[in-house]
Amino acid sequence: MKIENIMKMLEVFWPIAIAIYGFFIYKFIPYMKTKIFINEYHNFEVSFFLMEYELVGTIVAQVLVIFLIVAFGKSTWSNIIINEYFFALSVIGLIYSFGISLIVKLKTKKQKKKYVVNMFFGIVVYFVISMQGLAILKNLYNKQYDRDIYFVVISCIILQVLANIKAEKVRNVKYIVITQKETYKTLFEPVKRGKYYFIRITDKNEVEKKRVQIAEERIEKIEYIIEKVEEHE
Structure with missing residues (x-):
């Protein structure tokens, strides 16, 4: 692609990117600053380590398998x-699996340690990547399979994340809406919604x-009473 064409594409997409970025900053950042979160989420770390381990570890395992059978078996690189x-x-x-x-x-x-679920999804990822590697080595692989393989791998990772992440309620929030006549x-x-509060x-x-x-104009104040869960349970 010529430099002139790249510059023309940038001229078209740059204002769009800036607009999207500006909208994100305008809407999302104030929301995060004012939102009261009642839950804390645990086990992001284990999910991240498993994802990295399975994506990188399966590739390393394939290389190690080939090296072992060529070095100590009758197999050759071809x-x-x-x-x-x-x-x-x-x-x-x-x-x-031990990893x-x-x-x-x-x-x-x-949270209770979920060995079986994580082992199952991890082995599925390992098996799928291994079969892909074997097909490539035997010149039987078709790139049309890529979409299915990536779908299985990404699905397993997502399901693992959902299985591991634990939401723990740490706050209670009570809302007091004070109007001109009632509370x-x-x-x-x-x-x-529009000019009304529900x-x-x-x-x-x-x-x-x-x-x-x-109606919004009838509301004088909204109070947010934040309490720790353990103090009231």
């Missing part, structure tokens, strides 16, 4: 013997009883 490949793959797979269990043991916090207490954050009224069992729609 002729991989299937039996040797699967034997070495199984041995390295056991070491790889997953070690990460789960050391990094999981405030409303609720456990749900009032939602603004308030969900609950009973003592936190069951919603009714919803109230109040």
Whole structure:
């Protein structure tokens, strides 16, 4: 592509990128500063380590498998013997699985350690990447399979993240909406739609009883009462 064409593309996309970035800063940053989060999330660390380990570890394992069967078996770089490949793959797979269990043991916090789930998804990723590597070595691989392989790998990683991340409630928030004539207490954050606020009224069992729609100009103040969970449970 010529430099002139690249510059023309930049001239088109640069204002769009700036507009998107500006919108993000304008909307998201103030929201994050004023939002009251009632949950803390744990085990991001174990999820990150597993993701990195499985994406990088599977590639390293493939290289190690090939090296072992060429160095100590009858396979050559141009002729991989299937039996040797699967034997070495199984041995390295056991070491790889031990690595997953070690990460789960050391990094999981405030939650029961989920060995079986993580081992299952980790082995699926290992197997899929291994079969891709074998097909490439045997000149049987078709690039059309890439999409399916990436879908399986990414799906496994996402499911692992969802399985490991733990939400722990650390705060209770009560909302008091004060109008010119009445006061409303609720456990749900009032939602603004246009010129109106919608308030969900609950009973003592936190069951919603009714919803109230109040014009914005009638509201004098909204109070946010923040309490720590352990102080009231």
